[in-house]
Amino acid sequence: MTDDDGAAVIDKDGMDALVAVLAARGRTVIGPTVRDGAIVLAEISGGAELPYGWGVELEAGTYRLAAREDGAAFAHSAGPQSWKTFLHPPRAREWSADRTADGGLVTTPDATPPPSYAFLGVRPCDLRAIAVQDRVLTGGRHADRGYRGRRAGAFLVAVECTEPGATCFCVSMGTGPAVGPGYDLALTEVLDADGHRFLVRAGSEEGEAVLAELPSRAADTATRTAARDRVAAAADRMGRSMPPVDLQGLMRETLNAERWDDVTARCLTCGNCTMVCPTCFCTTAEDITDLTGDHAERWRRWESCFDRDFTHLPGGPVRDSPRSRYRQWATHKLGTWYDQFGSSGCVGCGRCIVWCPVGIDITEEAHALNRERASGAGEGAG
Ligand code: SF4
Ligand code: SF4
Numbered sequence: 084m085t086d087d088d089g090a091a092v093i094d095k096d097g098m099d100a101l102v103a104v105l106a107a108r109g110r111t112v113i114g115p116t117v118r119d120g121a122i123v124l125a126e127i128s129g130g131a132e133l134p135y136g137w138g139v140e141l142e143a144g145t146y147r148l149a150a151r152e153d154g155a156a157f158a159h160s161a162g163p164q165s166w167k168t169f170l171h172p173p174r175a176r177e178w179s180a181d182r183t184a185d186g187g188l189v190t191t192p193d194a195t196p197p198p199s200y201a202f203l204g205v206r207p208c209d210l211r212a213i214a215v216q217d218r219v220l221t222g223g224r225h226a227d228r229g230y231r232g233r234r235a236g237a238f239l240v241a242v243e244c245t246e247p248g249a250t251c252f253c254v255s256m257g258t259g260p261a262v263g264p265g266y267d268l269a270l271t272e273v274l275d276a277d278g279h280r281f282l283v284r285a286g287s288e289e290g291e292a293v294l295a296e297l298p299s300r301a302a303d304t305a306t307r308t309a310a311r312d313r314v315a316a317a318a319d320r321m322g323r324s325m326p327p328v329d330l331q332g333l334m335r336e337t338l339n340a341e342r343w344d345d346v347t348a349r350c351l352t353c354g355n356c357t358m359v360c361p362t363c364f365c366t367t368a369e370d371i372t373d374l375t376g377d378h379a380e381r382w383r384r385w386e387s388c389f390d391r392d393f394t395h396l397p398g399g400p401v402r403d404s405p406r407s408r409y410r411q412w413a414t415h416k417l418g419t420w421y422d423q424f425g426s427s428g429c430v431g432c433g434r435c436i437v438w439c440p441v442g443i444d445i446t447e448e449a450h451a452l453n454r455e456r457a458s459g460a461g462e463g464a465g
Contacts, residue, residue: 089291090302091283097297098156098281099130101240101268104296105201110238113169114203115162120148122162124169127203134159141248141322141433144442154279157204157272160248161432165209165361166202167216170233174384177368182377197232203240205266207259208251208430210241212361214265218424219364238289241266245313249322250433252446256325258430260317268294271310282310323433323446326453330427334418337452338410346448347406349441354387356435356443357412362428365393388412413445 093101105112106128114127117134127133133156140147141160151158180190205213213234220230244253244260253259262269267290271282282302285291326333357363367386372379386393389408394401402408420428429445436444 088302089285089294090307091294091297091299092302092306093281093283093297093299095130095279097283097299098133100297101293102127102130102203104293105203105238105240108201108238108293110199110201112201112203113166115157115159117148121146122148122159124162124164124166124202124204133157133204138246139248141250141437142442143250143436143444144439146437153274155246155272155274157242157270158246160244160246160251161206161209161361161434161437163359163434163438165359165432165434166205166213167361167364169198169200169202170213170237171216171220171227171230171364174382175229177381177383179378179380181379193229197229197236199236200233201238201240205239205241206244206432207241207262208244208253208256208432209361210239210265211258211263211430212432213239215362215424215426215428215430216364218426219362238293239266239268241269241286243269243271243310243314244317245272247317247321248433248437250436250444251321251431252323252325252433253431254318254321254324255327256427256429256431260321261314266290271314273306273309273313275309277305277309280306282306323436323444325431325446326450328453330417330449331419331421333449333453333456334414337456338414340452340455342448342451342455343406343410345451346443347404347409349443350389350405350409351441352389352391352405352408353440354389355438355440356445357387357389358385359434359438360416361432361434362416362430363387388415413448416445417449 102112112127113124115122115134116125116127116132117137122134135156136151136154138149138151138158140149176193178190178192180188183189220227241262243262247260266286269284269286273280283294285294365386366383369382369384388411391400402411416428
């Protein structure tokens with residue numbers, strides 16, 4: 084049952100029903116679940132597999148599960164994976180080639196049908212990240228057929244953030260903690276004296292149809308108010324923030340800053356930040372052959388701009404130094420992404436801070452660049 088604005092309330096058993104309804108519609112349901120000491124995104128077959136009673140403690144270079152007494156399912160922030168793991172997988176075969184009996188060659192494009200996913204628990208920052216990747220991978224001259232197929236079949240269940248991590252900064256990127264457009268269903272988890280429940284809103288026709296199949300009741304005022312207050316409180320508890328300046332301009336005007344030397348003295352150029360980032364999309368092609376040489380395959384796999392060979396041209400790499408590679412990554416995320424794609428390339432999820440082995444923090448670097456610019460140092464093109 085829904086209210087005039089389409090909002091409804093479901094209980095924990097409604098969450099079980101949601102997984103069942105999505106599976107019955109032929110979708111592979113991917114959601115957060117506890118595995119190997121982390122909250123990971125994996126296929127789930129029931130609501131009980133959600134991480135009820137688990138939260139996380141985050142800091143730069145640190146991630147730890149933490150038990151919660153309240154039994155919340157979504158009181159955790161971004162984990163080591165993002166939804167790009169499924170929409171834009173780390174490895175995908177593009178084609179294979181086989182030698183024929185007469186010595187010719189037959190090339191076969193990969194025709195694996197795209198899976199039909201339902202993503203349960205998409206954070207507002209990650210919903211924006213999907214929109215950012217949509218722009219990159221489904222638009223323009225370089226649209227990715229595989230991504231487009233996986234994305235077209237995906238049903239998105241967003242969950243508003245009520246428990247930000249210490250490394251989150253979605254407020255200063257304008258991407259959360261309230262959910263933006265693009266979802267099929269949006270949930271807000273509420274736990275109080277009236278019980279454990281979820282405010283649900285539909286954002287698409289299919290979302291409405293799914294909601295109609297769930298055991299639900301019309302949204303009451305107390306649940307609506309509690310949901311709104313919890314999201315507002317999350318905004319007030321945001322762990323980090325970017326400097327409140329035009330970040331595109333800041334990147335443009337600090338290309339020669341000394342801070343780039345400082346950060347690259349710490350950066351290992353391991354590329355972890357690009358692997359965990361929900362918007363990074365770069366790939367490379369990898370060709371493999373069997374021992375006979377009669378069968379070959381081309382695979383596409385994630386690539387990182389921190390890799391020295393990423394910009395290899397005849398004569399060597401264009402970005403030869405760690406300084407130039409870190410600066411490229413940060414200035415692309417926060418600056419030149421606007422020129423290419425009309426938005427920031429950073430959604431403030433904080434993953435790159437958590438999963439950097441030396442704890443490099445993109446917000447701290449931006450603040451340092453801003454201070455250096457204010458002091459008059461480091462200006463000009465680099
Ligand atoms: S910033 Fe951190 S995660 Fe990124 S390449 Fe450098 S050391 Fe690795
Ligand atoms: S740059 Fe860092 S904080 Fe920004 S979207 Fe990527 S991983 Fe998240």
